[in-house]
Every structure is written in structure tokens, then in C-alpha cells.
Amino acid sequence: xxxxxxxxxxxxxxxxxxxxxxxxxxxxxxxxxxxxxPLSPSPDIFAGFILVVIGSILLYRVRDLLSMRYxxxxxxxxxxxxxxxxxxxxxxxxxxxxLDATIIGEPWAFDSAAYNLPAxxxxxxxxxxxxxxxxxxxxxx
Amino acid sequence: xxxTTKVALAGNPNVGKTVIFNELTGSKxxxxxxxxxxxxxxxxxxxxxxxxxxxxxxPGTYSLSxxxxxxxxxxxxxxxxxxxxxxxxxxxxxxxxxxxxxxxLLEAGANVVVALNMMDEAQKKGMKIDVKKLSEILKAPVIPxxxxxxxxxxxxxxxxxxxxxxxxxxxxxSMGYGRELEKGIISLEEEMxxxxxLKKYRHRWLAIKILEGDAEAIKKVSEAGCDDLIKEAKRxxxxxxxxxxxxxxxxxxxxxxxxxxxILGVVLIKGKKLWSFSDMLDKVLTHKVFGIPxxxxxxxxxxxxxFSVAVPFMDAIDLFFGWLGDIARVSITNPAIQSLVADGxxxxxxxxxxxxxxxFLLFFVLSLMEDSGYLARAAFVMDKAMYRIxxxxxxxxxxxxGFGCNVPAIMATRTIEDRKERLITILVNPLxxxxxxxxVYILFAGAFFIGAEGSVIFSMYLMGILLAVLMALxxxxxxxKGKPSPLIMxxxxxxxxxxxSSAIHMWEKGSMFLKKAGSIIFLGVVIIWFLSTYPGxxxxxIETSYVAAIGRWVQPIFAPLxxxxxxxxxxxxxxxxxxxxxxxxxxxxxxxxxxxxxxSLRSELHGAFTPVSAYAYMAFVLIYVPCLAxxxxxxxxxxxxxxxxxxxxYMMGLAYLVALVITVxxxxxxxx
Amino acid sequence: xxxxxxxxxxxxxxxxxxxxxxxxxxxxxxMGMICGEKVEIVRVAPLGDPMEIEVKGxxxxxRKEEAELIIVExxx
Numbered sequence: 001x002x003x004x005x006x007x008x009x010x011x012x013x014x015x016x017x018x019x020x021x022x023x024x025x026x027x028x029x030x031x032x033x034x035x036x037x038p039l040s041p042s043p044d045i046f047a048g049f050i051l052v053v054i055g056s057i058l059l060y061r062v063r064d065l066l067s068m069r070y071x072x073x074x075x076x077x078x079x080x081x082x083x084x085x086x087x088x089x090x091x092x093x094x095x096x097x098x099l100d101a102t103i104i105g106e107p108w109a110f111d112s113a114a115y116n117l118p119a120x121x122x123x124x125x126x127x128x129x130x131x132x133x134x135x136x137x138x139x140x141x
Numbered sequence: 142x143x144x145t146t147k148v149a150l151a152g153n154p155n156v157g158k159t160v161i162f163n164e165l166t167g168s169k170x171x172x173x174x175x176x177x178x179x180x181x182x183x184x185x186x187x188x189x190x191x192x193x194x195x196x197x198x199x200p201g202t203y204s205l206s207x208x209x210x211x212x213x214x215x216x217x218x219x220x221x222x223x224x225x226x227x228x229x230x231x232x233x234x235x236x237x238x239x240x241x242x243x244x245x246l247l248e249a250g251a252n253v254v255v256a257l258n259m260m261d262e263a264q265k266k267g268m269k270i271d272v273k274k275l276s277e278i279l280k281a282p283v284i285p286x287x288x289x290x291x292x293x294x295x296x297x298x299x300x301x302x303x304x305x306x307x308x309x310x311x312x313x314x315s316m317g318y319g320r321e322l323e324k325g326i327i328s329l330e331e332e333m334x335x336x337x338x339l340k341k342y343r344h345r346w347l348a349i350k351i352l353e354g355d356a357e358a359i360k361k362v363s364e365a366g367c368d369d370l371i372k373e374a375k376r377x378x379x380x381x382x383x384x385x386x387x388x389x390x391x392x393x394x395x396x397x398x399x400x401x402x403x404i405l406g407v408v409l410i411k412g413k414k415l416w417s418f419s420d421m422l423d424k425v426l427t428h429k430v431f432g433i434p435x436x437x438x439x440x441x442x443x444x445x446x447x448f449s450v451a452v453p454f455m456d457a458i459d460l461f462f463g464w465l466g467d468i469a470r471v472s473i474t475n476p477a478i479q480s481l482v483a484d485g486x487x488x489x490x491x492x493x494x495x496x497x498x499x500x501f502l503l504f505f506v507l508s509l510m511e512d513s514g515y516l517a518r519a520a521f522v523m524d525k526a527m528y529r530i531x532x533x534x535x536x537x538x539x540x541x542x543g544f545g546c547n548v549p550a551i552m553a554t555r556t557i558e559d560r561k562e563r564l565i566t567i568l569v570n571p572l573x574x575x576x577x578x579x580x581v582y583i584l585f586a587g588a589f590f591i592g593a594e595g596s597v598i599f600s601m602y603l604m605g606i607l608l609a610v611l612m613a614l615x616x617x618x619x620x621x622k623g624k625p626s627p628l629i630m631x632x633x634x635x636x637x638x639x640x641x642s643s644a645i646h647m648w649e650k651g652s653m654f655l656k657k658a659g660s661i662i663f664l665g666v667v668i669i670w671f672l673s674t675y676p677g678x679x680x681x682x683i684e685t686s687y688v689a690a691i692g693r694w695v696q697p698i699f700a701p702l703x704x705x706x707x708x709x710x711x712x713x714x715x716x717x718x719x720x721x722x723x724x725x726x727x728x729x730x731x732x733x734x735x736x737x738x739x740x741s742l743r744s745e746l747h748g749a750f751t752p753v754s755a756y757a758y759m760a761f762v763l764i765y766v767p768c769l770a771x772x773x774x775x776x777x778x779x780x781x782x783x784x785x786x787x788x789x790x791y792m793m794g795l796a797y798l799v800a801l802v803i804t805v806x807x808x809x810x811x812x813x
Numbered sequence: 814x815x816x817x818x819x820x821x822x823x824x825x826x827x828x829x830x831x832x833x834x835x836x837x838x839x840x841x842x843x844m845g846m847i848c849g850e851k852v853e854i855v856r857v858a859p860l861g862d863p864m865e866i867e868v869k870g871x872x873x874x875x876r877k878e879e880a881e882l883i884i885v886e887x888x889x
Contacts (some may be wrong), residue, residue: 054438060431074421075425078422082435085439086442089445092450093449095448096451096452096453097452098709103460104460203840203843204840235869241843391847394839394842423856427858515829517874521863521865521874525862525863626862627838628874628875629844630873631873632872
């Protein structure tokens with residue numbers, strides 16, 4: 001069991017770093033105006049801020065997880081929930097835009113800037129984490 | 142014909158009352174307001190065997206000594222209306238505090254059926270409750286339930302049926318308050334027997350209440366003309382207060398909890414305290430560093446979801462009414478009737494319904510936040526900041542939502558229990574710059590502040606926030622004297638919200654908006670249609686209409702600000718909805734399809750405004766009445782024309798004042 | 814004798830005197846804040862106010878202003 005916690009630690013360290021990296025890039029892209037980065041982070045200061053928040057929560061207690069202490073799991077769980085809220089929100093907005101295009105009769109194209117691709121991809125990458133939440137009874141002390 | 146059998150649902154907040162109400166009544170329910178106040182009244186019914194039973198969902202209440210309007214309603218219903226049975230929903234995992242209300246209900250002489258809800262959570266906490274013994278002690282049926290899974294609903298219906306069919310009066314448990322005090326209670330009861338007007342209340346309960354010094358109970362007695370009784374109660378209060386060396390109300394509360402302890406000593410095996418999932422989440426969600434950023438992230442997501450996902454539905458409504466209008470234009474030949482139907486009535490309906498997608502989605506999200514328990518955390522995290530301006534934590538969410546649309550934002554103030562705090566939040570909410578005002582800013586900033594559009598528009602939002610803070614402080618000082626009421630907020634454990642109850646909640650809010658605010662908005666739109674069409678009739682030039690006359694008539698007021706009559710008319714139109722301001726300018730200058738980005742419109746504006754008067758105009762648009770719909774919803778939420786008119790008047794006055802200050806300061810600084 | 818408001822999170826205490834008066838005081842008592850009751854400080858909000866305590870097996874939040882008026886004795 002405790003080995004598994006160490007794995008979660010490594011997992012959240014990696015995903016957390018990517019979250020922070022992309023969050024920062026989005027903030028920089030927003031501040032710099034015309035600047036664009038590869039893999040299309042959208043220039044959105046709020047979205048960037050939220051990605052940084054999720055990333056920081058993931059990284060905050062990684063040390064606990066790596067040293068196999070349970071306390072760090074709280075932060076992992078909350079990051080999972082936040083990541084899902086943001087990811088699902090963008091997917092819903094995408095769906096709504098698709099629906100809108102159909103209603104108005106205009107063509108629709110995936111706009112990576114509006115739907116924040118990194119947030120969606122990272123949400124999907126964190127999905128395996130939910131398997132751990134489902135077995136949360138194991139973690140009761 | 143026999144009277145309908147009435148059953149009330151009573152219980153603490155956060156015990157799953159609404160879920161059980163939905164389980165009992167299914168879709169057969171309707172929402173209204175309690176007479177005279179803007180607190181929701183939900184009524185539904187179900188039939189069981191040969192009985193048709195009406196169920197009233199009372200507002201959540203912690204005690205029968207009312208602390209808020211909601212609680213007074215709950216109590217008055219139980220005491221005055223005397224329903225045939227009261228289903229007391231008890232959170233089994235929090236049974237100690239919940240039983241306090243149960244004891245009071247029994248004391249008041251209600252026919253109580255205890256629904257012991259959330260048995261699964263109690264089990265998880267390791268609690269074991271002897272249901273049979275509890276029922277024996279309380280002398281009332283106790284039904285163990287898991288409401289969200291529908292467990293125990295059938296048994297509850299049976300118990301309600303049995304209760305209303307074979308009612309046995311005065312068989313409920315009665316608890317004693319010590320020999321000395323009992324003597325006093327009995328003497329008051331005897332005295333009461335001489336007051337026929339008090340016959341409908343259970344004497345023992347009323348005696349205890351006036352001994353407790355309950356203001357409303359005392360009022361009831363004095364209205365019945367039994368002032369001797371009050372005098373006697375006062376004497377006893379003094380006498381016992383001296384003897385016990387504490388207040389009577391303290392004594393009664395202590396005694397009741399003592400009683401709860403005695404009961405639980407027999408029926409409950411407490412579990413070991415566990416580190417729960419709720420604790421884990423709270424550790425992060427109210428964290429010193431992360432608490433506020435997470436809250437802001439949640440709000441941002443709620444905001445994006447509400448206002449982006451609503452777009453296709455709003456477009457669909459728009460298209461539908463456009464299509465309906467076209468049909469009317471084709472099929473009606475009389476120009477006067479054609480315009481009335483197509484532009485007035487259909488246009489009016491459209492402008493009411495266009496708000497529905499936003500309201501639906503917003504209340505869906507809010508209900509998720511409330512049912513999951515997060516809303517209490519949000520209030521907890523933001524309370525200090527809001528307390529500084531005379532409000533409380535729960536005021537923050539509606540303020541933030543105002544940036545999207547003031548209509549659902551004002552409806553969202555219902556979570557604030559304190560009436561003063563709620564009114565202040567409603568009154569300052571329109572100052573939060575909603576999304577409909579943005580096109581006006583874009584048009585003017587693009588025309589007069591090239592290169593600094595972003596900062597100028599941002600300054601509008603900032604000005605709105607600043608004014609809201611100042612107005613909140615001012616309203617506290619002048620109209621709502623005193624400090625915010627003390628915070629006494631339960632932090633319920635996190636729970637998984639269900640789609641079903643959020644969807645029902647959303648549906649209720651939507652229909653409430655249609656019923657309450659819809660008619661006012663519709664009427665307003667029809668009036669404006671009339672004023673802009675006549676006396677010339679349909680197809681005539683807008684410059685000959687009543688609106689133009691009003692514009693010219695009020696223009697001298699705006700002359701010191703340097704605005705012409707067109708600006709004044711656009712403001713009259715902006716009364717209906719802010720986005721019309723841009724369209725109105727398009728009409729004046731004969732530019733078809735004018736929008737906020739139109740360059741020809743921008744250059745035309747240069748003839749009518751200077752940068753200073755343009756900035757003042759933007760500020761005016763920010764502050765004066767957001768739209769008819771907001772006025773409608775202020776009326777339906779405050780329940781008072783007085784406050785509605787006050788809101789309109791103060792916003793107009795403030796808008797003028799701010800615009801004037803901008804003009805004067807601008808000229809003094811040497812800007813044209 | 815200490816005031817409830819002075820306690821750090823994690824501390825346990827017993828209520829000795831409820832100094833909150835009027836309807837609010839009545840409400841606190843009905844919510845279980847009675848003399849002799851054990852309470853535990855769960856946490857303090859990020860901005861330093863209000864605080865959350867555990868009483869009667871559930872969590873309640875209140876502002877420091879009121880917590881100043883509640884006298885407690887700290888338990889080990």
C-alpha cells in the first residue's frame with residue numbers, strides 16, 4: 001500500500017509540473033500580447049492562474065507522498081476534483097459552441113485558444129487518479 | 142367534503158429535507174412564496190392507500206425559537222396551522238444537535254413522525270442507534286432512512302398514513318424541567334385555562350415559551366388580552382432567575398440538551414472519531430494559502446460555465462422569436478396590430494425568456510455548490526473581507542455573479558438569511574458591471590481612447606466595484622444601522638450532490654423568475670415599444686416618437702455633461718437593456734448593422750462627444766439602472782416597491798453625480 | 814481562564830461562560846454552545862477570521878468577535 005503512495009507522489013509531481021508550466025505560459029502569452037507558444041496555450045490570465053493553482057496543489061505535499069505519509073493525499077484529491085471541474089467545463093463549453101454553430105448555421109472548428117487544450121489534456125491524464133479515490137476506504141486510518 | 146390532510150416537513154438545514162420531499166411527492170409539487178415574504182414555499186402531494194396527503198416543505202430550522210424569517214415561518218406554520226402530522230427529519234450522523242428540535246416539536250404538541258435520515262453516514266461514523274428504543278422513549282414513530290437512495294420512503298409513507306389516520310392526542314413524551322419550575326409551569330397553565338383565545342395552543346408549550354421570554358409568544362398572549370399571565374410569567378422568571386443564578390433561556394436550553402444526553406445514553410453507541418473524507422477536503426479547500434485561490438477558481442469556472450454554455454440556448458430563443466416575429470409580420474396586414482404583435486408582444490416575451498438559460502445554468506451550479514457543502518466554505522473563506530463593508534461571507538458569491546448578469550445574481554442572494562444584509566447586497570449588486578454593458582464600453586473606448594481601450598474598460602469595472610463598496614458602507618450607515626448579525630453557520634460535511642435535486646432546483650428558480658419578474662419585464666418592454674413607435678405609428682421616424690420627445694425634454698439636464706439629445710434618447714433605450722444603446726446609435730446615424738466595432742459609427746461619435754464627455758457617458762451607463770429585468774427582479778426579491786424605486790432613484794442620482802464629477806475634474810485638468 | 818478566540822487550531826477546551834447576549838446568545842446555546850460543553854478548534858479562515866469549531870459532533874463557524882465573549886478552560 002505505502003509503495004502505491006510513493007507512486008502517486010511521482011505521478012502528481014509530473015502532472016503538477018506540467019500544470020504550472022502551462023499556466024505560466026498562458027499568463028506570459030496574455031501579458032505579452034502577440035506572443036504565442038507551441039502546443040497552443042491560450043493567452044488567458046485567469047485560466048493560466050487556475051492551472052498554476054492546480055499545479056501548486058499537486059506539488060505542495062509531494063514530499064509527504066514520497067515519504068509515504070497519508071496527509072499528502074488530501075491535496076492530491078482536491079487537485080483531482082479541481083482538474084475535473086476545469087476540464088469538464090471546457091468540454092461543455094466546446095459542446096455548447098458546437099451546438100451554437102449548428103443553430104446559427106455556421107461552420108465550427110476546434111479553437112485551441114478558447115477551449116484551453118492543456119487543461120483538457122491534463123484532466124484526461126489525471127483520470128487514472130480517480131481509481132484511487134474510488135478505493136478511498138483503504139486510506140481510512 | 143373532508144378537509145385535505147396536511148403534513149409538514151421540518152428539520153435542521155442540511156439534513157436532506159428537500160431530497161425526502163422530492164422522494165415523497167415526485168413531480169407533483171409547486172413552488173410559491175409564503176404570504177408577505179420572499180421565502181419559498183414548496184407544496185406537493187402524494188396519495189397512500191385511501192388518503193390524499195398534502196406535504197408542505199418548511200424552511201430549515203434549528204429551533205422553535207425563531208432567529209430568522211425562515212425560521213419564524215416554519216414555527217408559525219407548525220403552531221398556527223397545526224398540520225395533521227409533522228415529519229421531523231433528523232440527520233442520524235448528527236443526532237445530538239438534531240434531537241434538540243425534535244424535543245421542541247414534541248413539546249409544542251405536534252404529531253411528530255421522526256425520519257432518521259442519513260443512516261449510512263452514521264454507520265460510516267461507527268454510530269449505532271437503537272431505533273426501536275428511541276421510538277419508545279419519544280413515543281413517536283422513528284423511521285430509519287437513506288433519503289438519497291430512496292431507502293425508507295415506503296416505510297415513511299406508511300408511518301405518516303398511520304399517524305394521520307389513527308391520531309392519538311397527547312400521548313407524546315413530555316420532559317420535566319425540575320420540580321420547582323414544573324410548579325411554575327403548572328400554575329401558568331391553570332391561569333391560561335381562563336383565556337379562551339389561547340385554546341388553540343398547547344398550554345404547556347406556551348407556558349414554557351413565555352417563561353423563556355420568547356418575544357413572539359408573549360405577543361400572542363398579550364394579543365389574546367391575558368396580560369395577567371405575562372405579569373405572572375415575569376414574576377416567575379425573576380424568581381427562578383435569582384434562584385438558579387442564570388437566565389431562564391439558558392436554563393431551558395441546558396435542560397433540553399441534558400435530556401438529549403439522557404436519551405442518547407440509552408439509544409446510541411458512539412463511534413470512534415475517524416479522519417473523514419470531509420476533513421481531508423477541508424484541509425485543502427479552506428487552506429491558509431490555497432483557500433482563496435481555489436474559491437476564485439471555482440467561481441471563475443461557475444461563471445464561464447453559466448455564461449458560455451447558455452449561448453446556444455439564448456441564440457435559439459432569439460432565433461425562435463425572430464422567426465415568430467417574421468410570421469406575425471407576414472400574416473398580419475394591419476400595420477398597427479402587426480407592430481404591436483411582432484415588436485411589442487413577441488419582442489417582450491423574447492426579452493423575458495432570453496434570461497432563462499442563464500438562470501437555469503447558474504442555479505444548477507449554485508445548487509451543486511450548496512448541496513456539496515462548498516457554499517458554506519466559500520462564505521467561511523470570504524467572510525472577513527465582506528464583514529469589513531458591513532456584509533457577510535455569503536454576499537460575495539452574488540456580487541461576483543453580477544459581472545455576468547445582475548438578474549440571476551440578485552436571485553442568488555436568497556442564501557443570505559439576514560434581511561438587512563440581503564437588501565444591501567441586492568441594492569449594490571447592479572453596480573457590478575454586467576456583460577451587457579461591455580459593448581457600450583467597447584464602442585466608446587474604441588472611438589475616443591485608441592491605444593488605451595483595455596485600461597479604460599478595466600477602469601469601468603474597477604469604478605463599479607469601488608462604488609459598490611462605498612454604497613454598501615453608506616447604506617449600512619444610513620438605512621441599515623448596526624453591525625452585521627453574528628455569524629452562526631453550520632459547516633455541513635461534504636456530500637455528493639445529485640443531478641436530480643439540482644435539476645429540480647434549477648427548474649424551480651426558472652419558473653419563479655418567469656412568474657415573478659417576467660410580468661414586470663414584459664410590461665416594461667411593451668411600454669417602451671409603444672413610446673418608441675407612437676404617435677407617428679409603425680414605420681415612422683424614431684425622431685418623431687415619444688421617446689425622442691422624452692430625450693429632448695430631459696436633454697437640458699444632461700447639457701452640463703456635454704451630451705446631446707441623441708445621447709439622452711440612447712439612455713432611455715438603455716433602460717430596457719444596455720446592449721440597445723449601441724443599436725440606438727446605429728439607428729440615429731443611419732448605419733445599418735452597427736455594432737460596437739463599427740468604424741463608421743465611431744467616427745460619427747466624434748462629432749457628438751469629447752473624450753471627457755465620452756468617459757462620463759460610459760460611467761453613466763455603468764451606474765444607472767442596468768436594465769428592466771434587473772428592476773423586475775429587485776421588485777420580486779425585495780417584495781417591496783419602495784426599495785425598488787429607491788434602487789432606481791439612487792442609481793440615477795449616483796450616475797449623474799459621478800458623470801458630473803468626471804466632467805468637472807476633466808475640464809479642470811485641462812482635457813477638452 | 815481563556816477566551817475562545819485566543820485558542821489555536823487543534824486545541825480542545827470546555828466552555829465555562831457564554832458571554833454572548835440576546836437572540837444570538839440564545840441561538841448559540843441552541844446550537845449546543847452551553848456551559849460545560851467540550852469544543853475543539855478545527856481551523857481559522859485564511860484571512861484570520863472567522864473560526865471553525867467542533868461542538869456536539871458537528872462543525873460550527875463563528876467570528877472572533879463573538880468568540881471573544883466565550884470563556885473557556887483549556888483541556889489537555
